[in-house]
Amino acid sequence: MPAVRMQKIRLGSATFVLASLGLALGARAGTDWPSVANGPYEQRYSALDQIDAGNVSRLGLAWYYDMESTRGLEATPVVVGDTLYTTGTWSRVYALDAVSGRLKWRYDPQVPRRVGAWACCDVVNRGVAVDAGKVFVGTLDGRLIALDAQTGGLLWSVQTTPTDRPYTITMAPRVIEGKVLIGNGGAEYAGVRGTLSAYDENDGHLLWRFYTVPGDAPDASDPQALARAAQTWPDPRWLPMGVGGTVWNAIAYDPQLRLVYFGTGNANPWNRYVRNGADSDKDSDNLYSACILAVHLDDGRYAWHFQTTPGDAWDYDAAEHLVLADLVIDGQPRKVILQANKNGFFYVLDRATGQFISAAAFADQNWARGIDPKTGRPQLAQTPYDGAQGRIVRPAPFGAHNWQDMSYSPDTGLVYIPAASVPFLYTPEKEFSPLIGAWDTGLNLAAQAAPADMDPLLLKALVKDAVHGALVAWDPVAQRAAWRVEQPMIWNGGTLATRGGLVFQGTADGFLRAYDARSGAQRWEYRLPNGVIAPPMTYEIGGVQYLAVMMGWGGAFALAGGEAAKVPDRDYRGHLLVFKLDGQATLPPPQPRELGVPDPPPSTASAAEIAEGSRLFNQHCGVCHGANAVSGSALPDLRYLSKAQHGMLQAIVLGGALENAGMPNFSRQLDATQVAAIDAYLIARAQTTRAALTQPGWWARVKAWGYRLIAPLLNWLNALKY
Ligand code: CA
Numbered sequence: 001m002p003a004v005r006m007q008k009i010r011l012g013s014a015t016f017v018l019a020s021l022g023l024a025l026g027a028r029a030g031t032d033w034p035s036v037a038n039g040p041y042e043q044r045y046s047a048l049d050q051i052d053a054g055n056v057s058r059l060g061l062a063w064y065y066d067m068e069s070t071r072g073l074e075a076t077p078v079v080v081g082d083t084l085y086t087t088g089t090w091s092r093v094y095a096l097d098a099v100s101g102r103l104k105w106r107y108d109p110q111v112p113r114r115v116g117a118w119a120c121c122d123v124v125n126r127g128v129a130v131d132a133g134k135v136f137v138g139t140l141d142g143r144l145i146a147l148d149a150q151t152g153g154l155l156w157s158v159q160t161t162p163t164d165r166p167y168t169i170t171m172a173p174r175v176i177e178g179k180v181l182i183g184n185g186g187a188e189y190a191g192v193r194g195t196l197s198a199y200d201e202n203d204g205h206l207l208w209r210f211y212t213v214p215g216d217a218p219d220a221s222d223p224q225a226l227a228r229a230a231q232t233w234p235d236p237r238w239l240p241m242g243v244g245g246t247v248w249n250a251i252a253y254d255p256q257l258r259l260v261y262f263g264t265g266n267a268n269p270w271n272r273y274v275r276n277g278a279d280s281d282k283d284s285d286n287l288y289s290a291c292i293l294a295v296h297l298d299d300g301r302y303a304w305h306f307q308t309t310p311g312d313a314w315d316y317d318a319a320e321h322l323v324l325a326d327l328v329i330d331g332q333p334r335k336v337i338l339q340a341n342k343n344g345f346f347y348v349l350d351r352a353t354g355q356f357i358s359a360a361a362f363a364d365q366n367w368a369r370g371i372d373p374k375t376g377r378p379q380l381a382q383t384p385y386d387g388a389q390g391r392i393v394r395p396a397p398f399g400a401h402n403w404q405d406m407s408y409s410p411d412t413g414l415v416y417i418p419a420a421s422v423p424f425l426y427t428p429e430k431e432f433s434p435l436i437g438a439w440d441t442g443l444n445l446a447a448q449a450a451p452a453d454m455d456p457l458l459l460k461a462l463v464k465d466a467v468h469g470a471l472v473a474w475d476p477v478a479q480r481a482a483w484r485v486e487q488p489m490i491w492n493g494g495t496l497a498t499r500g501g502l503v504f505q506g507t508a509d510g511f512l513r514a515y516d517a518r519s520g521a522q523r524w525e526y527r528l529p530n531g532v533i534a535p536p537m538t539y540e541i542g543g544v545q546y547l548a549v550m551m552g553w554g555g556a557f558a559l560a561g562g563e564a565a566k567v568p569d570r571d572y573r574g575h576l577l578v579f580k581l582d583g584q585a586t587l588p589p590p591q592p593r594e595l596g597v598p599d600p601p602p603s604t605a606s607a608a609e610i611a612e613g614s615r616l617f618n619q620h621c622g623v624c625h626g627a628n629a630v631s632g633s634a635l636p637d638l639r640y641l642s643k644a645q646h647g648m649l650q651a652i653v654l655g656g657a658l659e660n661a662g663m664p665n666f667s668r669q670l671d672a673t674q675v676a677a678i679d680a681y682l683i684a685r686a687q688t689t690r691a692a693l694t695q696p697g698w699w700a701r702v703k704a705w706g707y708r709l710i711a712p713l714l715n716w717l718n719a720l721k722y
Pocket of ligand 1 (some may be wrong): 315
């Protein structure tokens with residue numbers, strides 16, 4: 001069935017007036033895109049069909065807008081009437097004329113740049129909610145803000161999170177029957193506890209708050225549900241600190257059942273043996289982390305939960321996109337909720353009761369033998385980390401599917417999933433003590449670092465062999481792929497399905513493509529100077545259908561992925577792109593970032609000091625500056641530090657010299673000797689890179705060819721070892 005619209009009209013009440021105001025603003029059924037995922041069913045499907053397989057080859061750029069950013073853009077624009085609302089980095093909000101691209105207003109919430117240190121996954125924002133003449137946005141520093149939709153003027157602002165803890169908001173709020181729903185992120189850091197909160201859209205006062213994990217909570221909307229959850233945490237000493245389970249992305253709503261659905265993130269820390277002690281392998285589900293939950297809209301009371309990864313040990317959040325659909329399963333009409341989970345399995349649940357219907361793997365995974373067909377619980381393939389040695393597991397914490405939204409077409413009955421296959425060496429950290437506010441997983445992220453002197457060409461070959469993306473068209477009834485398109489990179493954009501019989505997706509390596517929704521045949525391709533991670537959306541004004549997408553490479557994988565995230569000659573400038581049939585606009589000429597050849601100071605460090613620097617860098621710095629000191633994002637590639645910058649490293653890392661630019665002060669985690677070791681590692685990496693870039697071109701080509709041949713064998717041997 002088509003996406004249910006969120007227009008609310010209650011005769012005889014004040015909301016009728018507000019709804020009328022919404023209509024006056026131009027909300028017209030079928031041609032707008034009124035919320036980030038086009039209605040509370042969150043299907044990301046549009047009934048517009050002007051652009052179809054027959055004419056999509058004529059699609060061209062109508063206009064673009066410079067988003068003042070070189071970092072990740074994850075928002076889906078919302079279109080109400082003739083206005084397009086979207087967000088950029090640092091939670092800025094933009095209202096544009098949806099036909100011409102002219103700026104109507106812009107709102108900058110002035111997020112303090114030091115908060116960037118708390119954003120695990122870039123300073124991104126996934127969009128606004130619009131209702132009753134107001135635009136709602138969550139800010140990176142935890143505020144929920146209401147703006148006047150006409151003028152961008154501030155109407156109200158509330159702080160939804162404690163400001164002394166590493167909470168962030170990157171998700172789009174949803175507004176349902178006058179309630180603005182918002183969660184938060186931060187479960188990779190110590191000291192964060194997940195909540196879903198409902199605020200009154202008129203004045204921003206808190207209506208209810210559902211806590212996802214136990215701990216003290218006098219204002220919990222359902223204390224009994226919290227008490228039940230507490231029984232699944234065998235070591236209560238952790239609870240007062242905040243144990244994760246953040247609601248950082250998806251929300252859906254069923255207007256008939258009046259249930260709000262959302263997914264929760266990992267428990268903190270990732271290492272379940274740290275948080276559960278000796279009882280980790282029994283009785284430690286750690287509810288309601290890694291769950292899909294339903295609560296009642298009116299008061300936030302618990303309705304049901306389904307845990308996708310009980311006692312999660314791999315950062316398998318369940319916060320990915322939730323889609324509501326009405327399917328016929330085994331001859332019976334079922335109201336279902338669908339999720340392509342980070343853990344690699346596609347779940348179909350009954351959304352009235354939470355009853356498990358089915359699950360199947362939609363991507364490579366080796367952590368589970370399968371899913372129990374009765375209970376829906378995973379059957380583990382092995383103990384998670386194999387003691388201190390560690391295991392190579394797929395999916396990585398980046399997920400087989402992350403926040404990049406899928407779409408569901410009622411025409412084809414298929415779900416279009418941006419999927420990924422990426423391995424990760426999960427190794428416990430030897431000594432662990434939590435530090436409030438610090439990135440804090442209990443795992444040794446440095447375990448998978450390559451040796452500092454590894455030839456960059458070999459590193460590249462190994463990564464290219466190990467990491468693959470795919471667009472998967474999934475049949476949720478049969479639980480199998482109808483078709484799939486292989487892609488060279490992961491972290492590709494979310495998808496859009498249309499009645500025009502097309503699926504649209506942007507890619508990490510800079511293409512925007514349209515596929516036949518039934519066959520997967522490619523119908524259109526547009527080359528872009530930058531990567532796309534956001535999902536496209538579509539709207540119609542004046543009889544013309546438009547396709548819009550935010551272009552801006554970034555997010556968790558771009559920051560941490562190193563060589564796997566890197567595209568040469570990328571122009572990192574972010575733009576909103578809007579297309580139409582026979583569009584004639586062109587983007588400005590690309591300005592690729594050219595790093596050239598590093599020019600490091602001479603290395604005077606011992607091999608042991610460089611190895612220690614590698615461990616420290618890849619544990620503390622690599623999540624933003626890239627694994628193995630290869631930056632795959634617009635953040636500085638530290639192999640290219642100048643001699644003067646090497647001299648300033650202590651002041652930057654320990655003195656907080658660049659704190660206002662978003663570079664954290666690490667003086668609580670590192671000391672001067674350790675920073676010197678990191679410096680030695682960066683110099684060693686720079687010299688290895690310099691040697692590779694200054695060798696004869698013919699020799700580099702011969703080596704690259706040879707490395708590509710042996711990379712599968714080396715990766716296979718490595719997998720045997722771990
Ligand atoms: Ca997580």
